[in-house]
Amino acid sequence: xxSTESYSQKYPRYEIRIAGSGGQGIVLAGIIxxxxxxxxxxxxAQTANYGPEARGGNSVSEVVISDTEIDYPSALELDLLVALxxxxxxxxxxxxxxxxxxxVDSNLVTSVxxxxxxxxxxxxxxxxxxxxxxxxxxxxxxxxxxxxxISAESIIAVMAKRLPATKVExxxxxxxxxxxxxxxxxxxxxxxxxxxxx
Amino acid sequence: METLLLEGxxxxxxxxxxxxxxxxAGYPITPSTEIMEMMARELPKVGGMxxxxxxxxxxxxxxxxxxxxxxxxxxxxxxxxxxxxxxxIGFASMAEVPCVIAHVMRxxxxxxxxxxxxxxxxMQAAWGTHGDHPIIVLxxxxxxxxxxxxxxxxxxxxxxxxxxxxxxxxxxxxxxEAVTLVQADMEIEERPQPTVxxxxxxAYGDPGNGVPPMPPFGEGYRYHVxxxxxxxxxxxxTRSDEVDFLLRRLLSKISRDSDRLQWFDCWHENSETMVxxxxxxxxxxxxxxxxxxxxxxxxGLMKLKVLxxxxxxxxxxxxxxxxxxxxxxxxxxxxSREVERVNQGRCEIFTLNKVDGxxxxxPEIVRKLEEMHP
Amino acid sequence: MKHxxxxxxxxxxxxxKMPTIWCAGCGIGIFMHALVRAIDRxxxxxxxxxxxxxxxxxxxxxxxxxxxTLHTTHGRALTFATGIKLAKPRLKVITIMGDGDAIAxxxxxxxxxxxxxxxxxxxxxxxxxxxMTGGQCSPTxxxxxxxxxxxxxxxxxxxxxxxxxxxxxxAMVGRxxxxxxxxLDRLIDMALHKKGFALVEVIAQCVTYSGRWLGxxxxxxxxxxxxDNCVRVERAQGxxxxxxxxxxxxxxxxxxxxxxxNDEYRKLFAEVSKI
Numbered sequence: 001x002x003s004t005e006s007y008s009q010k011y012p013r014y015e016i017r018i019a020g021s022g023g024q025g026i027v028l029a030g031i032i033x034x035x036x037x038x039x040x041x042x043x044x045a046q047t048a049n050y051g052p053e054a055r056g057g058n059s060v061s062e063v064v065i066s067d068t069e070i071d072y073p074s075a076l077e078l079d080l081l082v083a084l085x086x087x088x089x090x091x092x093x094x095x096x097x098x099x100x101x102x103x104v105d106s107n108l109v110t111s112v113x114x115x116x117x118x119x120x121x122x123x124x125x126x127x128x129x130x131x132x133x134x135x136x137x138x139x140x141x142x143x144x145x146x147x148x149x150i151s152a153e154s155i156i157a158v159m160a161k162r163l164p165a166t167k168v169e170x171x172x173x174x175x176x177x178x179x180x181x182x183x184x185x186x187x188x189x190x191x192x193x194x195x196x197x198x
Numbered sequence: 199m200e201t202l203l204l205e206g207x208x209x210x211x212x213x214x215x216x217x218x219x220x221x222x223a224g225y226p227i228t229p230s231t232e233i234m235e236m237m238a239r240e241l242p243k244v245g246g247m248x249x250x251x252x253x254x255x256x257x258x259x260x261x262x263x264x265x266x267x268x269x270x271x272x273x274x275x276x277x278x279x280x281x282x283x284x285x286x287i288g289f290a291s292m293a294e295v296p297c298v299i300a301h302v303m304r305x306x307x308x309x310x311x312x313x314x315x316x317x318x319x320x321m322q323a324a325w326g327t328h329g330d331h332p333i334i335v336l337x338x339x340x341x342x343x344x345x346x347x348x349x350x351x352x353x354x355x356x357x358x359x360x361x362x363x364x365x366x367x368x369x370x371x372x373x374x375e376a377v378t379l380v381q382a383d384m385e386i387e388e389r390p391q392p393t394v395x396x397x398x399x400x401a402y403g404d405p406g407n408g409v410p411p412m413p414p415f416g417e418g419y420r421y422h423v424x425x426x427x428x429x430x431x432x433x434x435x436t437r438s439d440e441v442d443f444l445l446r447r448l449l450s451k452i453s454r455d456s457d458r459l460q461w462f463d464c465w466h467e468n469s470e471t472m473v474x475x476x477x478x479x480x481x482x483x484x485x486x487x488x489x490x491x492x493x494x495x496x497x498g499l500m501k502l503k504v505l506x507x508x509x510x511x512x513x514x515x516x517x518x519x520x521x522x523x524x525x526x527x528x529x530x531x532x533x534s535r536e537v538e539r540v541n542q543g544r545c546e547i548f549t550l551n552k553v554d555g556x557x558x559x560x561p562e563i564v565r566k567l568e569e570m571h572p
Numbered sequence: 573m574k575h576x577x578x579x580x581x582x583x584x585x586x587x588x589k590m591p592t593i594w595c596a597g598c599g600i601g602i603f604m605h606a607l608v609r610a611i612d613r614x615x616x617x618x619x620x621x622x623x624x625x626x627x628x629x630x631x632x633x634x635x636x637x638x639x640x641t642l643h644t645t646h647g648r649a650l651t652f653a654t655g656i657k658l659a660k661p662r663l664k665v666i667t668i669m670g671d672g673d674a675i676a677x678x679x680x681x682x683x684x685x686x687x688x689x690x691x692x693x694x695x696x697x698x699x700x701x702x703x704m705t706g707g708q709c710s711p712t713x714x715x716x717x718x719x720x721x722x723x724x725x726x727x728x729x730x731x732x733x734x735x736x737x738x739x740x741x742x743a744m745v746g747r748x749x750x751x752x753x754x755x756l757d758r759l760i761d762m763a764l765h766k767k768g769f770a771l772v773e774v775i776a777q778c779v780t781y782s783g784r785w786l787g788x789x790x791x792x793x794x795x796x797x798x799x800d801n802c803v804r805v806e807r808a809q810g811x812x813x814x815x816x817x818x819x820x821x822x823x824x825x826x827x828x829x830x831x832x833x834n835d836e837y838r839k840l841f842a843e844v845s846k847i
Contacts (some may be wrong), residue, residue, distance in 0.1 A: 007488040034374055035203045044203070046374040050313065072485035072560050073340075073373045221659055242844040247837065248659045252684040256651040259644065259681075263655025266642065267663070271655070289645055415622050415640040415656060417665045422635060422642035425627075428605075429589060433635060434643075 006077075014065045014149045015075040016031070016060035018139065019092050020084030022050060022057045025136030029082075030061025032162055033139065036154035037065045044045035058088065065149050078146040080146055082139050083109055102143045103182070105135070118142060118185050122178055137163075141178030147185060152179060204377045206370040207232035207274075209341040210300050212379060213348025214272055217386055219298070220246035221271035223260035225253055225279060228312040229368040231361040233274035240551060254279040258286035262295040266423060268414025269283055271305070274300035277310055281326070282320060286360050288327035289425045291448065294359035294410070296389055298351045303367045303477075304445035305555045306370060314555035315368035321556055323363045324506045330445065334362045334459065337476040337525035341375040345383070352360045353387040354459075356451055359409050365505065367528070369478035369557050392419060402444070403430040408451030452507060459504050460512045464499030466491070471522040471570065474503040474513065474537055479526050479558045486563030493564070495571055508536045517545050522570055526550035526558050545572075583608045583618070585638045593632055597791030599776025600697055602750040603732050607635050607695070608637070610728075610760040614664075621664045624653040628777075629699035647678030650685040653692050659691075661834050664764070664772060665691070671698040672710040675733050678738035679711075683730035686740035686769050688833045693763040694771045696733055699778035717785050734773045738826045743768025745826040746784030749775040752822060762824065768832050775802075775820060 016033060017114045020026045025049045034046035045083040062075045077097035083089035083104045096102065104112055107121035120142055126134035128148055137159060144152040159175065160168050201495040204212065210233050222237035226497045231341060234250070241248040247264065257273040257378065264271040275283060280301050286457040290297050303319045305311025319326075334354050344366055351362040392399050392411040395506040401421035401527045403410055413419035416469075422432040425443055429435040452459075459481040487499045499517050502509065517537075523535035523545050534549045541547055550566045594600050607766045611621060621639040625631035628686035634641035640663075644652045644695050653667045674682050674696040685692060701719065702708040708721035711731045730761060738745045744766040746759035756774065763770035777794035798820075805823030808816060 005490045031203070031374060038201070038203050038376055040285055043376075044376065046203070047369070056383075070489065072481050073369070074557065074558065074559075076485075102279065137343070221655065223655065242837075244840070244847075249654065249658060249688075249833070251651065251654075252680050255648060256654075256681055256684070259648045260655035260658070263642075263652035263657075264659035265655075266652070267622075267656045267659035269659045271659075284647055286648070310819060345671025357790065399667050412658070415642075416619055416660055418619050420638055420640050422641045422643065423634075425645055433587070 011068045013070070013076070014079050014084070014147065015097070016063045016065075016080045016143065016147060017060060017075055017078050017092055017095065018058045018082040019058070019088035021060045021088070024059065024084050025133065026059040026084070027061045028162070029136040029140055030063050032155060032158045033063045033150060034141065035100065035158040035162070036150050038156040039152055039157060040149070041066060041072050042066065045070045047074050050110060058091070060088075060092070080143065082143060083120060084135065084139065086110060101146050103139065103146060105139070118146070118182055120178055120181050120185070125177045125181070126174040129177060130170040131167070134167075134171045134174040135160075138174040138178040141175040142182035144175070144179050145182035179181065199378050199382060201376050202373050203461050204341050204365050205232065205344070205374045206338065206341045206344040207296060207302065207372070209237055209345035210274065210348045210364070211236040212351065212367070212377070213345040215240060215244060216384075217270065217349040217352035219270045219272055219352060220244065221261065221264035221266070221269040222246070222259040222273065223249045223251050223271070224273045225251055225257050227254075227276045227279040229304055229371050230276040230279075230300065232371070233300055236415070237287060238530070252286050255286055256283040257571070258290070258297070258299070261297050262286065262290055265297050266415050270296070270418075272300060274296040274302065275438060276302045277304045277306055277312065278308065279370045282321065284326040287333070288329060289332035290361040291327070291333060292425050293423050294412070294509065295361075295423075295446070296355040296359050296412070297363050298348065298464050300348070300364045300366070302371045303365060311555040313368065315478060315557050316553075316555070317367060317479065318470070318527050318532070318553070320333060320505055320529065320532040321559045325362045326567065330449065332358075332360055332448050332505055334358070334360060334452060334504070335365060336503060337365045337501070337505050339372055339477050339501060340370065341373060342377045343503070344370060344437075345379070347567045349384050349386070353385070356387050356389040357409070358414055358455070359389065365477065367477050374498070375432065388565075396420065399532060400430045402428055402433040404447050408447050408454065412487050433513050449532070456507055458506060460509050461503035462509065462512060463501045463503070464498065464516070465528040467500070467516065468519050469498035470496040470526065471498070471567065472520045473497065473499045473524045473563065473567075474502065474515055474533070475526055475531065476505060477500065479528060482558050483526060483559045483563055484527070485560035487569065488569045489560060490564050497565055497567055505533065508540070510540045513537060514540050517541050520545055522546045522548065524550060524563070524565070524566060524570060526552075526563055528552050528558060578745050579608050579612060583611070583638055584636055587714065591692065592636060594629060594681070597777070597779040597780070597782045598629070598635065599699065601631075601694070601776050602753065603697055603756070604636070606756050606760055606766075607633075608765055610757060613761065614764050616664050619725045620662065621657040621666065622653075622656050622669065623666045624649045624656070625809065626670065626673040628673045628702070628813060630668055630670045631673065633668050641781050645696070647673050647676070648681055649673070649679065650681045654685060654690050657692060658834065660776045661716045661778040665693070666764075667692050667694040671696060671712040671733065672702050673698065675731050675736065676711045681778065682737060683740035686737045687743040687828050689741060689743055689768045691768055691832045691834060692770070693766065694769065695760075695774055696771065697774050697776050698724055698733060699776045699782055700730070701778050701782040701785070703781055707785070709815060713782075719781070719785055733782050734771065741769075741830065742771050742826065743828055743830050744770035744824075746772075746824045747773040747775065747820070747822045749798040749820070749822065750777070750801060752802065755822060759824065762827070765784070768830055
């Protein structure tokens with residue numbers, strides 16, 4: 001009766017963790033991803049963990065996506081980690097799945113001991129788009145590029161719904177810019193400048 | 199039917215509104231605050247009343263006032279707030295004022311770990327207020343279950359005229375998942391109304407099922423409500439026969455109906471080893487059971503949705519068919535003691551107790567299950 | 573006398589055994605009678621009145637009266653009353669508390685009810701003692717008074733309940749004693765008709781305990797003490813602090829118009845329905 005395939009092989013999950021510090025919009029980014037996954041008719045669970053500080057402190061948001069009902073809602077092995085601070089990167093690499101990808105802000109994270117890391121200046125991209133606070137949506141642009149289970153269209157649709165009307169355009173621009181940059185990185189694989197020896 | 203991405207706390211509000219809750223009084227406290235915030239936004243839209251009170255005792259007092267005036271009402275709280283509420287939980291039990299209390303457990307004792315999960319208030323939910331008293335305690339393990347059990351909690355509160363406590367935890371409260379709002383399919387119960395004239399009406403008599411009808415204040419049935427032991431009219435008494443009648447009726451109105459309070463889910467229920475879990479731990483346990491079965495272990499899961507009154511018969515039946523039981527909990531063993539009591543030496547009972555402020559994970563349960571299988 | 577019989581038949585619960593639990597000579601009965609007279613004058617239907625009390629001697633009043641009655645936890649009557657008034661604004665909500673009840677264990681609820689300006693007519697029967705538990709020092713017991721819990725004399729000074737509630741924002745505050753019944757009648761009328769939180773502090777004698785602590789042994793002595801130690805607020809305005817020392821200022825202390833919580837909520841309903 002026993003199948004040779006394990007339960008997790010039979011029913012794979014895609015796990016994303018976005019980590020940074022309070023005030024970077026980490027939780028909102030997670031919610032937007034989760035809603036986008038829902039639009040794409042996936043099963044999804046989104047969790048958040050943060051300290052007592054309203055600003056600063058460690059902030060983590062996870063999104064688990066699957067084609068079947070999700071039993072355990074938190075991440076078990078990360079397929080994708082987005083780190084928007086050095087501390088966030090250092091703390092969370094241990095949760096990575098072998099072969100998973102790490103996306104970091106190239107200005108905020110200087111050391112990424114991981115093979116497949118994409119370093120992009122999300123803060124700068126957001127600033128150029130018109131508001132540095134759009135750093136979270138810029139990071140989602142890279143997620144859209146790396147994550148095969150959520151469509152960029154759905155993320156864009158949810159952004160338009162969830163963000164204040166006056167901020168949608170700026171955030172959309174930051175998202176598109178970062179997504180394009182991430183696509184380029186993926187098609188022309190290059191070693192991240194800041195990557196230290198793994 | 200609408201499907202929304204909701205966190206447990208939002209699902210609680212949706213459930214409450216679907217059940218007909220039209221009054222909320224609360225006090226901010228992590229990790230339950232989102233319930234209050236959403237009630238403040240949503241209640242005025244449906245003609246309901248919201249008020250932020252000066253503390254949790256006041257919150258439950260106002261909720262009971264609104265309930266006596268005829269509205270379905272609730273507060274939500276966490277940690278120390280639940281302790282502050284205990285006096286009024288006793289009043290709600292004694293005076294039989296229907297209300298639902300959503301309690302999102304966080305690490306304790308005292309201020310403890312405000313943002314982190316725990317399951318250490320299971321016993322407090324049953325015994326936190328002084329005196330023997332009836333109570334119903336439900337436990338939710340997901341956003342959808344929070345929605346569903348909130349509706350059921352209101353139904354039970356109205357049906358039995360009792361406080362009903364809905365336990366969740368910081369993980370369930372803040373995990374967003376798809377919730378399909380199915381209230382159209384769920385029966386909504388209203389509190390029974392008197393069928394006799396005000397002159398014949400006994401506010402605290404036994405109409406046969408132990409639950410006296412409850413007319414709202416201001417509708418012609420003028421009666422007395424008190425936290426003192428009272429006679430069938432509601433007036434204070436110290437007569438031993440009247441006190442005995444009251445306390446036995448209060449306890450038996452729920453216990454006599456316990457067959458209707460057997461809510462649980464089972465996976466692989468005739469396995470050699472069963473895990474018994476509730477709340478967020480049940481989610482980790484389900485994953486763990488699946489992974490353990492991959493490793494060839496004969497393991498199943500029983501997820502409890504009702505914690506009090508404890509489902510002794512149902513749990514006993516599960517114990518009858520297995521050899522070992524694991525009760526993983528984020529406390530020092532509160533439900534496991536109830537399982538021990540029901541077990542009476544039949545199975546080997548194992549516990550996995552985590553109290554470090556982080557949730558129990560599937561690998562931790564798998565490891566324990568492997569240890570249990572020599 | 574005929575009117576009194578009418579009031580008894582109309583408002584006292586026939587099913588409730590008499591006598592009351594109060595000691596002979598207690599001031600609470602005088603207040604209860606005044607309250608019933610005022611409710612009768614106001615012409616409220618009995619179904620439309622909700623009487624809420626906390627715990628203590630005075631909190632037993634609702635047991636005897638034929639309204640919707642609610643005898644709650646110590647100190648927390650106003651929280652229940654708040655819920656009732658919000659849930660069913662058409663009801664006349666009356667709250668009866670004692671001094672320890674209102675301003676010790678219930679102090680936070682009292683100032684918040686005043687701050688919110690919930691439309692409740694609140695009465696605090698202030699006998700300067702915890703009577704039901706056997707004569708302990710209360711928040712309104714005078715400095716130096718020997719009680720069962722201050723056997724060497726009270727180390728604290730007394731709360732001025734009316735001034736606290738006035739500062740917290742009540743729409744109306746008044747104080748009378750059970751000796752000054754015409755004033756008491758007038759204040760109860762005002763409180764019942766006030767749109768907003770109205771508090772009447774009723775100085776009443778506890779013959780069994782606070783009388784004994786003051787060295788006054790009969791109800792008449794205590795009522796004479798009330799007569800001799802009160803100053804009308806109108807007269808008090810012209811007196812110095814020294815002249816007012818040890819005196820109780822009685823009369824209408826505050827009477828003002830402020831929006832009630834229900835008013836504000838009604839506006840909110842109107843706004844939200846536009847969204």
